[in-house]
Amino acid sequence: MKIAFLGTGIMGAAMARNIAQEGHEVVAWNRTREKAEGIDGVGVADSPAEAVAGADAIVTMLSDGAAVADVIRQAAEAIEPGAIWWQCSTVGIEATERLRAVADELGLVYVDAPVLGTKQPAEEGKLTVLASGPPEALDKLAPLFDAVAAKTVGLGEAGEATRAKLVLNNWVLAITTATAETIELARALGIDPQLFLDTIAGGPNDSAYAQMKGKMILEDRVGDASFPLKHAHKDARLVLDAAREHGADDGLASVIAERFARAEDAGLGDSDMAAIGKVSKASERRS
Numbered sequence: 001m002k003i004a005f006l007g008t009g010i011m012g013a014a015m016a017r018n019i020a021q022e023g024h025e026v027v028a029w030n031r032t033r034e035k036a037e038g039i040d041g042v043g044v045a046d047s048p049a050e051a052v053a054g055a056d057a058i059v060t061m062l063s064d065g066a067a068v069a070d071v072i073r074q075a076a077e078a079i080e081p082g083a084i085w086w087q088c089s090t091v092g093i094e095a096t097e098r099l100r101a102v103a104d105e106l107g108l109v110y111v112d113a114p115v116l117g118t119k120q121p122a123e124e125g126k127l128t129v130l131a132s133g134p135p136e137a138l139d140k141l142a143p144l145f146d147a148v149a150a151k152t153v154g155l156g157e158a159g160e161a162t163r164a165k166l167v168l169n170n171w172v173l174a175i176t177t178a179t180a181e182t183i184e185l186a187r188a189l190g191i192d193p194q195l196f197l198d199t200i201a202g203g204p205n206d207s208a209y210a211q212m213k214g215k216m217i218l219e220d221r222v223g224d225a226s227f228p229l230k231h232a233h234k235d236a237r238l239v240l241d242a243a244r245e246h247g248a249d250d251g252l253a254s255v256i257a258e259r260f261a262r263a264e265d266a267g268l269g270d271s272d273m274a275a276i277g278k279v280s281k282a283s284e285r286r287s
Contacts, residue, residue: 130165228273
């Protein structure tokens with residue numbers, strides 16, 4: 001297929017490359033052109049409209065719903081009627097509904113299929129795709145899902161995948177925050193925080209994600225962003241909004257969102273989300 005890939009940041013660049021390596025013709029566009037250049041097997045367009053011209057499928061991997069809507073409208077004049085739009089950005093429930101309306105307006109077949117994972121899984125083609133939309137469109141996109149993911153989870157009509165992504169992001173954000181705070185607790189009590197990670201390793205309380213983020217925190221490697229904190233903060237706000245809108249308990253979600261807001265205000269937005277540990281109360285008391 002001919003694929004237009006709009007948005008080649010940390011995740012998008014790896015995804016576009018992996019799709020191209022499976023033999024598809026991929027043309028990418030990014031606001032900062034340099035981030036689209038040099039991706040193996042991928043052409044570069046100067047505008048969204050140039051990228052989507054003649055494309056069988058359009059992939060959007062951008063920061064938020066407003067950015068996705070803006071870019072797809074820039075491309076509108078060149079979109080092929082009936083093209084499939086794989087929207088894989090994490091944008092929340094309200095924005096997903098607005099984007100579905102845009103798809104109907106432009107004659108696009110809308111597939112809501114955000115991905116779960118960070119930089120390394122994206123590079124290795126081991127993301128998880130949460131796929132929802134028309135069955136025939138999902139079938140056509142299956143080779144693309146296979147190119148970027150180790151697992152695809154089918155979730156019914158468009159919109160269901162976004163809801164599932166918010167649930168899963170809530171868990172990821174909670175694990176990261178809890179890991180950072182537990183490491184700070186260990187330090188405050190005079191305990192080597194490595195003991196925490198070593199003790200849970202391999203047991204029922206273990207988590208591969210906690211081990212990965214915990215190691216980044218202990219080695220102070222949070223400047224090398226696998227998933228930028230500013231995007232985690234955006235996701236935390238989306239989770240909190242969804243919880244409040246649907247009457248779910250938002251006690252933990254509100255605390256997490258507030259912690260990520262403080263971290264971004266502290267200038268840590270471009271650091272890895274594991275930098276959340278740098279704004280813990282224990283850290284503040286020591287500063």
